[in-house]
Amino acid sequence: MGGIAGLFHPATPKPVDPARVRAMALAMAHRGPDGAGEWTAPGVGFAHRRLAVIGGAAAVQPVATPDLRYALMLDGTILNHADLREELRALGQVVPGEGDAEVLLHGFAAWGPSLLDRLEGAFVFAVHDAATQTLFLARDRLGAKPLFHATLSDGALAFASELRGLLAHPLLRGAPDVVAIDDYLALGYVPDDGCVVAGVQKVPAGHFLLIERGRPARPARAWWRPSIGAAVGVDAVLPAARRVIGEAARGVAPVALLDGGVADAAVVALLAEASARAVPTVAETEAAAITRRFATAHRATGMPDVASALPLLAAAFDEPCALPGALTALLLAGAARERATSVVSGIGAVNDEAGLQRFARRQRWREKAGVPAALHALLGAAEADHAAAIGMMPREARRGLFAAGVRRALADHRPEARFAAAMRASGADDPLDRALYATLAIRLPARDLAIADRAGMAAGVEWRAPFADHRFVAVAAGVPRGVRAGRTPPLATALAHHLPPLPAAAPPMLVAAWLRGPLAEAVAGLARSRLFDELGWFDRERLAQLAEQHRGGQADHAVVLWRLLILERCLSRLFGWPASA
Incomplete structure (x- = not known):
């Protein structure tokens, strides 16, 4: 390592x-x-x-x-x-x-x-x-x-x-x-x-x-590609989960990281099942439902300090990563380093991730509306649904950020095209299987596993992700479509008797509030950024307008402004260019 x-x-x-x-x-x-x-x-x-x-x-x-x-x-x-x-x-x-x-x-x-x-x-x-x-x-x-x-x-x-x-x-x-x-x-x-x-x-x-x-x-x-379609029963999920979590803990005593999701809770449940000692856990909060149920040795870190958020992200991630989970991962891995050199979490449990669940809901809606599957595929609706389900920033919103020359240069570029190509390459007939293949091929390595690697390495810990083990992925991908497309994720279904009731969702990151409060000046500085001025890529008037609308509460531009802030800091660090204050 x-x-x-x-x-x-x-x-x-x-x-x-x-x-x-x-x-x-x-x-x-x-x-x-x-x-x-x-x-x-x-x-x-x-x-x-x-x-x-x-x-x-x-x-x-x-x-x-x-x-x-x-x-x-x-x-x-x-x-x-x-x-x-x-x-x-x-x-x-x-x-x-x-x-x-x-x-x-x-x-x-x-x-x-x-x-x-x-x-x-x-x-x-x-x-x-x-x-x-x-x-x-x-x-x-x-x-x-x-x-x-x-x-x-x-x-x-x-x-x-x-x-x-x-x-x-x-x-x-x-x-x-x-x-x-x-x-x-x-x-x-x-x-x-x-x-x-x-x-x-x-x-x-x-x-x-x-x-x-x-x-x-x-x-x-x-030398290897994801394989979708080997059917297994949902009862195969629990033995497969036990196996990969057992291997992830072999020879080490990892700290389990909790972000409030079912996959992290499943990791703790199965670690506790196999250990006579209290499982060490770390979370931003007390995570009471899990820590009490399994009597873990828990440490709550509290919310991240916004003043250090941008430098932390730019230092740990060479390439910009504006996903809220990246900052949480850095915080948890850093806290865990005081107790171990290995950590484990449920990151990478692709069948249980929000994007695929949103996609599944869209497919259920289309089925209820009576759209034939063949027509659905012919129209490319599955690919459009996938782009919407994973929260891709619309093309129009991105183009509005760029100067005219850059818009012309990017005229034929479509980030969603790679997902459509992956879905077609899957060889699967079912839209949910095609979306899962695209997730495994594109989102898992560049998003979830990149966060685990960079955050873990920045803290000096090995981050193990047992639910991103290819053997577990094969089992999870073979669960009946009705279970995978249902309202309860497959892991929660398989571990129903092991897990306590969990909160409906993790607390949202406070990015929008940060950008109106402690980071308001940094946001306003984007339109005056020496780095962006040097690049000449962005429409400075549009950046100023977005910052003013967000700061004044007329609109919520948190997603785009946070991404621009992270981008500026990362480019500054990579190329030694000046960033705004």
């Missing part, structure tokens, strides 16, 4: 300066406060930052085979590393140490890329093969861990766990990408097929990238 950074020269094995990769990793020191390591060979260099979770003090990375053919570094946790170690021993492989990185190294030497199918957990890893002169980069099935990469002006491929790791290299002179910023304003986050820094890409979830020296670059290849 930690952060990785590296350089690879694909044309010719130019020497790599160890100081370069060391500086890239140092920029991500928060991801690995417990140690650092580096390794170089002709044409390649690796650097690693370590958060000690598995393997003890001796589990130092990068690791290499005795003959130096393979070198590897890992960001993440391989949950089944002990089982894989036994498999390798049965093959006559001697795997030293106790860490999961050594298991990956020898597993790759034994099985090559097919090792990926054997892995359980959240991970990205890099392998250099000196014999074949190749670099292999891989990302876990659902994208729990991130991996950015870019080609530098000298032809080298640079890669890192976070954007700041890439930007630490002096040859990456990035500029903001207006298309990604339009995506961000629409969604509140930047999807994985884009990046706020032009020229930077992300290895997609469930993909690997193989770079062969002396050969043309090839795009990332999928």
